[in-house]
Amino acid sequence: MPYTLSGFCEYREEIRKSRFITLAGPITSPADAQAFIEQHSDLNATHNCWAWKLGAQYRSNDDGEPGGTAGRPILAAIEAQACDQVAVLVIRWYGGIQLGTGGLARAYGGGANKCLQSAEKIALISRTQVSCACAFAELALVKLRVAELGGLVIEETFTANGVDLQLAVGEEQIDHLQRLLADLSRGRILLQR
Structure with a gap:
Protein backbone atom coordinates (compact mmCIF):
# COMPACT_ATOMS: atom_id res chain seq x y z
CA MET A 1 0.00 0.00 0.00
CA LEU A 124 -3.13 6.48 0.17
CA ILE A 125 -6.50 4.85 -0.35
CA SER A 126 -8.05 4.49 -3.78
CA ARG A 127 -11.60 5.80 -3.48
CA THR A 128 -14.72 5.49 -5.64
CA GLN A 129 -17.17 8.36 -5.95
CA VAL A 130 -20.74 7.61 -4.84
CA SER A 131 -23.75 9.77 -4.02
CA CYS A 132 -26.73 9.57 -1.71
CA ALA A 133 -29.48 11.72 -0.22
CA CYS A 134 -30.42 11.92 3.44
CA ALA A 135 -32.68 13.89 5.76
CA PHE A 136 -31.29 16.86 7.71
CA ALA A 137 -31.58 14.90 10.97
CA GLU A 138 -29.48 12.03 9.55
CA LEU A 139 -26.63 14.17 8.17
CA ALA A 140 -24.35 14.06 11.23
CA LEU A 141 -24.65 10.26 11.53
CA VAL A 142 -24.09 9.74 7.79
CA LYS A 143 -20.92 11.85 7.94
CA LEU A 144 -19.76 9.91 11.00
CA ARG A 145 -20.27 6.52 9.28
CA VAL A 146 -18.43 7.72 6.15
CA ALA A 147 -15.50 9.00 8.24
CA GLU A 148 -15.32 5.75 10.27
CA LEU A 149 -14.77 3.84 7.01
CA GLY A 150 -12.03 6.21 5.81
CA GLY A 151 -14.31 7.96 3.30
CA LEU A 152 -14.59 11.63 2.44
CA VAL A 153 -17.54 13.96 1.97
CA ILE A 154 -16.71 15.76 -1.28
CA GLU A 155 -19.81 17.93 -1.61
CA GLU A 156 -22.99 18.72 0.33
CA THR A 157 -26.01 20.26 -1.42
CA PHE A 158 -28.90 21.31 0.81
CA THR A 159 -32.34 20.87 -0.77
CA ALA A 160 -35.91 21.36 0.41
CA ASN A 161 -36.13 17.65 1.36
CA GLY A 162 -32.69 17.12 2.93
CA VAL A 163 -29.08 16.89 1.79
CA ASP A 164 -27.56 15.46 -1.40
CA LEU A 165 -24.05 14.14 -0.71
CA GLN A 166 -21.13 13.32 -3.01
CA LEU A 167 -18.84 10.85 -1.24
CA ALA A 168 -15.50 9.18 -1.96
CA VAL A 169 -15.21 5.73 -0.37
CA GLY A 170 -12.80 2.82 -0.72
CA GLU A 171 -14.20 0.26 -3.18
CA GLU A 172 -14.14 -2.52 -0.56
CA GLN A 173 -16.09 -0.33 1.90
CA ILE A 174 -19.07 0.53 -0.35
CA ASP A 175 -21.23 -2.52 0.51
CA HIS A 176 -20.54 -2.12 4.23
CA LEU A 177 -21.40 1.59 4.09
CA GLN A 178 -24.62 0.80 2.20
CA ARG A 179 -25.69 -1.59 5.00
CA LEU A 180 -24.83 0.97 7.71
CA LEU A 181 -26.78 3.74 5.96
CA ALA A 182 -29.76 1.44 5.29
CA ASP A 183 -29.87 0.52 9.00
CA LEU A 184 -29.59 4.18 9.95
CA SER A 185 -32.47 5.28 7.70
CA ARG A 186 -34.71 2.19 7.69
CA GLY A 187 -33.71 1.52 4.06
CA ARG A 188 -34.27 5.05 2.66
CA ILE A 189 -30.62 6.02 2.02
CA LEU A 190 -29.24 4.32 -1.10
CA LEU A 191 -25.72 4.74 -2.47
CA GLN A 192 -25.44 5.35 -6.19
CA ARG A 193 -22.21 5.06 -8.17
Missing part, protein backbone atom coordinates in the same frame (compact mmCIF):
# COMPACT_ATOMS: atom_id res chain seq x y z
CA PRO A 2 1.46 3.40 -0.94
CA TYR A 3 1.85 6.17 1.63
CA THR A 4 2.25 9.91 1.54
CA LEU A 5 3.49 12.18 4.30
CA SER A 6 1.16 13.92 6.74
CA GLY A 7 3.45 16.95 6.69
CA PHE A 8 6.96 18.30 6.36
CA CYS A 9 9.90 16.35 7.85
CA GLU A 10 13.64 16.91 8.16
CA TYR A 11 16.78 14.83 8.82
CA ARG A 12 20.32 16.20 9.38
CA GLU A 13 23.67 14.45 9.39
CA GLU A 14 27.37 15.08 8.84
CA ILE A 15 29.42 12.66 6.74
CA ARG A 16 33.20 13.21 6.51
CA LYS A 17 32.88 16.96 7.16
CA SER A 18 30.09 17.43 4.57
CA ARG A 19 26.76 18.58 6.04
CA PHE A 20 23.56 17.06 4.65
CA ILE A 21 20.02 18.27 5.37
CA THR A 22 17.20 16.17 3.97
CA LEU A 23 13.74 17.71 3.66
CA ALA A 24 10.61 15.84 2.57
CA GLY A 25 6.99 16.84 2.13
CA PRO A 26 3.71 15.79 0.50
CA ILE A 27 2.84 17.00 -3.02
CA THR A 28 -0.27 16.82 -5.19
CA SER A 29 1.12 17.90 -8.58
CA PRO A 30 4.43 18.35 -10.45
CA ALA A 31 4.03 22.11 -9.89
CA ASP A 32 3.76 21.43 -6.13
CA ALA A 33 7.00 19.44 -6.28
CA GLN A 34 8.81 22.22 -8.13
CA ALA A 35 7.51 24.82 -5.68
CA PHE A 36 8.67 22.67 -2.71
CA ILE A 37 12.17 22.35 -4.23
CA GLU A 38 12.45 26.06 -5.08
CA GLN A 39 11.14 27.15 -1.68
CA HIS A 40 13.53 24.98 0.36
CA SER A 41 16.70 24.97 -1.78
CA ASP A 42 19.65 26.82 -0.28
CA LEU A 43 21.51 28.75 -2.99
CA ASN A 44 24.58 29.01 -0.71
CA ALA A 45 24.86 25.21 -0.48
CA THR A 46 27.17 23.23 -2.75
CA HIS A 47 24.38 20.97 -4.06
CA ASN A 48 20.56 20.86 -3.89
CA CYS A 49 19.72 17.35 -5.12
CA TRP A 50 16.13 16.16 -5.28
CA ALA A 51 13.59 13.59 -6.42
CA TRP A 52 9.81 13.38 -6.41
CA LYS A 53 7.21 10.73 -7.19
CA LEU A 54 3.57 11.30 -8.05
CA GLY A 55 1.83 8.13 -9.23
CA ALA A 56 3.53 7.06 -12.47
CA GLN A 57 5.35 10.41 -12.78
CA TYR A 58 8.76 10.94 -11.21
CA ARG A 59 11.79 13.17 -11.61
CA SER A 60 15.22 13.44 -10.03
CA ASN A 61 18.19 15.80 -10.27
CA ASP A 62 21.87 15.38 -9.30
CA ASP A 63 22.57 19.17 -9.28
CA GLY A 64 26.24 18.88 -10.25
CA GLU A 65 27.06 15.64 -8.42
CA PRO A 66 28.33 12.79 -10.66
CA GLY A 67 25.46 11.31 -12.69
CA GLY A 68 23.28 8.85 -10.79
CA THR A 69 24.88 9.45 -7.37
CA ALA A 70 22.22 11.71 -5.84
CA GLY A 71 18.83 12.00 -7.57
CA ARG A 72 18.43 8.30 -8.36
CA PRO A 73 19.35 7.10 -4.82
CA ILE A 74 16.84 9.64 -3.38
CA LEU A 75 14.15 8.31 -5.75
CA ALA A 76 15.09 4.73 -4.78
CA ALA A 77 14.61 5.68 -1.10
CA ILE A 78 11.14 7.09 -1.87
CA GLU A 79 10.19 3.81 -3.56
CA ALA A 80 11.82 1.67 -0.83
CA GLN A 81 9.65 3.39 1.79
CA ALA A 82 6.52 2.75 -0.36
CA CYS A 83 5.94 6.50 -0.65
CA ASP A 84 3.97 8.32 -3.34
CA GLN A 85 2.97 11.97 -3.75
CA VAL A 86 6.24 12.92 -2.03
CA ALA A 87 9.13 15.30 -2.81
CA VAL A 88 12.55 14.93 -1.16
CA LEU A 89 15.33 17.54 -1.27
CA VAL A 90 18.85 16.83 0.05
CA ILE A 91 21.02 19.90 0.56
CA ARG A 92 24.81 19.38 0.82
CA TRP A 93 27.54 21.70 1.99
CA TYR A 94 30.89 20.24 0.82
CA GLY A 95 33.34 19.68 3.66
CA GLY A 96 36.55 19.19 1.67
CA ILE A 97 36.73 15.38 1.71
CA GLN A 98 35.73 13.45 -1.44
CA LEU A 99 33.13 10.73 -0.76
CA GLY A 100 33.44 8.85 -4.08
CA THR A 101 30.46 7.74 -6.15
CA GLY A 102 29.46 4.93 -3.76
CA GLY A 103 29.79 7.22 -0.74
CA LEU A 104 27.67 9.90 -2.43
CA ALA A 105 24.94 7.40 -3.33
CA ARG A 106 24.93 6.08 0.26
CA ALA A 107 24.86 9.61 1.72
CA TYR A 108 22.02 10.90 -0.47
CA GLY A 109 19.96 7.69 -0.50
CA GLY A 110 20.62 7.01 3.19
CA GLY A 111 19.62 10.53 4.26
CA ALA A 112 16.41 10.32 2.22
CA ASN A 113 15.67 6.87 3.66
CA LYS A 114 16.18 8.00 7.29
CA CYS A 115 14.10 11.13 6.75
CA LEU A 116 11.19 9.15 5.27
CA GLN A 117 11.44 6.44 7.95
CA SER A 118 10.99 9.01 10.72
CA ALA A 119 8.17 10.85 8.91
CA GLU A 120 4.53 10.44 9.89
CA LYS A 121 2.81 8.69 6.98
CA ILE A 122 -0.77 8.46 5.72
CA ALA A 123 -1.98 5.49 3.65
Whole structure:
Protein backbone atom coordinates (compact mmCIF):
# COMPACT_ATOMS: atom_id res chain seq x y z
CA MET A 1 0.00 0.00 0.00
CA PRO A 2 1.46 3.40 -0.94
CA TYR A 3 1.85 6.17 1.63
CA THR A 4 2.25 9.91 1.54
CA LEU A 5 3.49 12.18 4.30
CA SER A 6 1.16 13.92 6.74
CA GLY A 7 3.45 16.95 6.69
CA PHE A 8 6.96 18.30 6.36
CA CYS A 9 9.90 16.35 7.85
CA GLU A 10 13.64 16.91 8.16
CA TYR A 11 16.78 14.83 8.82
CA ARG A 12 20.32 16.20 9.38
CA GLU A 13 23.67 14.45 9.39
CA GLU A 14 27.37 15.08 8.84
CA ILE A 15 29.42 12.66 6.74
CA ARG A 16 33.20 13.21 6.51
CA LYS A 17 32.88 16.96 7.16
CA SER A 18 30.09 17.43 4.57
CA ARG A 19 26.76 18.58 6.04
CA PHE A 20 23.56 17.06 4.65
CA ILE A 21 20.02 18.27 5.37
CA THR A 22 17.20 16.17 3.97
CA LEU A 23 13.74 17.71 3.66
CA ALA A 24 10.61 15.84 2.57
CA GLY A 25 6.99 16.84 2.13
CA PRO A 26 3.71 15.79 0.50
CA ILE A 27 2.84 17.00 -3.02
CA THR A 28 -0.27 16.82 -5.19
CA SER A 29 1.12 17.90 -8.58
CA PRO A 30 4.43 18.35 -10.45
CA ALA A 31 4.03 22.11 -9.89
CA ASP A 32 3.76 21.43 -6.13
CA ALA A 33 7.00 19.44 -6.28
CA GLN A 34 8.81 22.22 -8.13
CA ALA A 35 7.51 24.82 -5.68
CA PHE A 36 8.67 22.67 -2.71
CA ILE A 37 12.17 22.35 -4.23
CA GLU A 38 12.45 26.06 -5.08
CA GLN A 39 11.14 27.15 -1.68
CA HIS A 40 13.53 24.98 0.36
CA SER A 41 16.70 24.97 -1.78
CA ASP A 42 19.65 26.82 -0.28
CA LEU A 43 21.51 28.75 -2.99
CA ASN A 44 24.58 29.01 -0.71
CA ALA A 45 24.86 25.21 -0.48
CA THR A 46 27.17 23.23 -2.75
CA HIS A 47 24.38 20.97 -4.06
CA ASN A 48 20.56 20.86 -3.89
CA CYS A 49 19.72 17.35 -5.12
CA TRP A 50 16.13 16.16 -5.28
CA ALA A 51 13.59 13.59 -6.42
CA TRP A 52 9.81 13.38 -6.41
CA LYS A 53 7.21 10.73 -7.19
CA LEU A 54 3.57 11.30 -8.05
CA GLY A 55 1.83 8.13 -9.23
CA ALA A 56 3.53 7.06 -12.47
CA GLN A 57 5.35 10.41 -12.78
CA TYR A 58 8.76 10.94 -11.21
CA ARG A 59 11.79 13.17 -11.61
CA SER A 60 15.22 13.44 -10.03
CA ASN A 61 18.19 15.80 -10.27
CA ASP A 62 21.87 15.38 -9.30
CA ASP A 63 22.57 19.17 -9.28
CA GLY A 64 26.24 18.88 -10.25
CA GLU A 65 27.06 15.64 -8.42
CA PRO A 66 28.33 12.79 -10.66
CA GLY A 67 25.46 11.31 -12.69
CA GLY A 68 23.28 8.85 -10.79
CA THR A 69 24.88 9.45 -7.37
CA ALA A 70 22.22 11.71 -5.84
CA GLY A 71 18.83 12.00 -7.57
CA ARG A 72 18.43 8.30 -8.36
CA PRO A 73 19.35 7.10 -4.82
CA ILE A 74 16.84 9.64 -3.38
CA LEU A 75 14.15 8.31 -5.75
CA ALA A 76 15.09 4.73 -4.78
CA ALA A 77 14.61 5.68 -1.10
CA ILE A 78 11.14 7.09 -1.87
CA GLU A 79 10.19 3.81 -3.56
CA ALA A 80 11.82 1.67 -0.83
CA GLN A 81 9.65 3.39 1.79
CA ALA A 82 6.52 2.75 -0.36
CA CYS A 83 5.94 6.50 -0.65
CA ASP A 84 3.97 8.32 -3.34
CA GLN A 85 2.97 11.97 -3.75
CA VAL A 86 6.24 12.92 -2.03
CA ALA A 87 9.13 15.30 -2.81
CA VAL A 88 12.55 14.93 -1.16
CA LEU A 89 15.33 17.54 -1.27
CA VAL A 90 18.85 16.83 0.05
CA ILE A 91 21.02 19.90 0.56
CA ARG A 92 24.81 19.38 0.82
CA TRP A 93 27.54 21.70 1.99
CA TYR A 94 30.89 20.24 0.82
CA GLY A 95 33.34 19.68 3.66
CA GLY A 96 36.55 19.19 1.67
CA ILE A 97 36.73 15.38 1.71
CA GLN A 98 35.73 13.45 -1.44
CA LEU A 99 33.13 10.73 -0.76
CA GLY A 100 33.44 8.85 -4.08
CA THR A 101 30.46 7.74 -6.15
CA GLY A 102 29.46 4.93 -3.76
CA GLY A 103 29.79 7.22 -0.74
CA LEU A 104 27.67 9.90 -2.43
CA ALA A 105 24.94 7.40 -3.33
CA ARG A 106 24.93 6.08 0.26
CA ALA A 107 24.86 9.61 1.72
CA TYR A 108 22.02 10.90 -0.47
CA GLY A 109 19.96 7.69 -0.50
CA GLY A 110 20.62 7.01 3.19
CA GLY A 111 19.62 10.53 4.26
CA ALA A 112 16.41 10.32 2.22
CA ASN A 113 15.67 6.87 3.66
CA LYS A 114 16.18 8.00 7.29
CA CYS A 115 14.10 11.13 6.75
CA LEU A 116 11.19 9.15 5.27
CA GLN A 117 11.44 6.44 7.95
CA SER A 118 10.99 9.01 10.72
CA ALA A 119 8.17 10.85 8.91
CA GLU A 120 4.53 10.44 9.89
CA LYS A 121 2.81 8.69 6.98
CA ILE A 122 -0.77 8.46 5.72
CA ALA A 123 -1.98 5.49 3.65
CA LEU A 124 -3.13 6.48 0.17
CA ILE A 125 -6.50 4.85 -0.35
CA SER A 126 -8.05 4.49 -3.78
CA ARG A 127 -11.60 5.80 -3.48
CA THR A 128 -14.72 5.49 -5.64
CA GLN A 129 -17.17 8.36 -5.95
CA VAL A 130 -20.74 7.61 -4.84
CA SER A 131 -23.75 9.77 -4.02
CA CYS A 132 -26.73 9.57 -1.71
CA ALA A 133 -29.48 11.72 -0.22
CA CYS A 134 -30.42 11.92 3.44
CA ALA A 135 -32.68 13.89 5.76
CA PHE A 136 -31.29 16.86 7.71
CA ALA A 137 -31.58 14.90 10.97
CA GLU A 138 -29.48 12.03 9.55
CA LEU A 139 -26.63 14.17 8.17
CA ALA A 140 -24.35 14.06 11.23
CA LEU A 141 -24.65 10.26 11.53
CA VAL A 142 -24.09 9.74 7.79
CA LYS A 143 -20.92 11.85 7.94
CA LEU A 144 -19.76 9.91 11.00
CA ARG A 145 -20.27 6.52 9.28
CA VAL A 146 -18.43 7.72 6.15
CA ALA A 147 -15.50 9.00 8.24
CA GLU A 148 -15.32 5.75 10.27
CA LEU A 149 -14.77 3.84 7.01
CA GLY A 150 -12.03 6.21 5.81
CA GLY A 151 -14.31 7.96 3.30
CA LEU A 152 -14.59 11.63 2.44
CA VAL A 153 -17.54 13.96 1.97
CA ILE A 154 -16.71 15.76 -1.28
CA GLU A 155 -19.81 17.93 -1.61
CA GLU A 156 -22.99 18.72 0.33
CA THR A 157 -26.01 20.26 -1.42
CA PHE A 158 -28.90 21.31 0.81
CA THR A 159 -32.34 20.87 -0.77
CA ALA A 160 -35.91 21.36 0.41
CA ASN A 161 -36.13 17.65 1.36
CA GLY A 162 -32.69 17.12 2.93
CA VAL A 163 -29.08 16.89 1.79
CA ASP A 164 -27.56 15.46 -1.40
CA LEU A 165 -24.05 14.14 -0.71
CA GLN A 166 -21.13 13.32 -3.01
CA LEU A 167 -18.84 10.85 -1.24
CA ALA A 168 -15.50 9.18 -1.96
CA VAL A 169 -15.21 5.73 -0.37
CA GLY A 170 -12.80 2.82 -0.72
CA GLU A 171 -14.20 0.26 -3.18
CA GLU A 172 -14.14 -2.52 -0.56
CA GLN A 173 -16.09 -0.33 1.90
CA ILE A 174 -19.07 0.53 -0.35
CA ASP A 175 -21.23 -2.52 0.51
CA HIS A 176 -20.54 -2.12 4.23
CA LEU A 177 -21.40 1.59 4.09
CA GLN A 178 -24.62 0.80 2.20
CA ARG A 179 -25.69 -1.59 5.00
CA LEU A 180 -24.83 0.97 7.71
CA LEU A 181 -26.78 3.74 5.96
CA ALA A 182 -29.76 1.44 5.29
CA ASP A 183 -29.87 0.52 9.00
CA LEU A 184 -29.59 4.18 9.95
CA SER A 185 -32.47 5.28 7.70
CA ARG A 186 -34.71 2.19 7.69
CA GLY A 187 -33.71 1.52 4.06
CA ARG A 188 -34.27 5.05 2.66
CA ILE A 189 -30.62 6.02 2.02
CA LEU A 190 -29.24 4.32 -1.10
CA LEU A 191 -25.72 4.74 -2.47
CA GLN A 192 -25.44 5.35 -6.19
CA ARG A 193 -22.21 5.06 -8.17
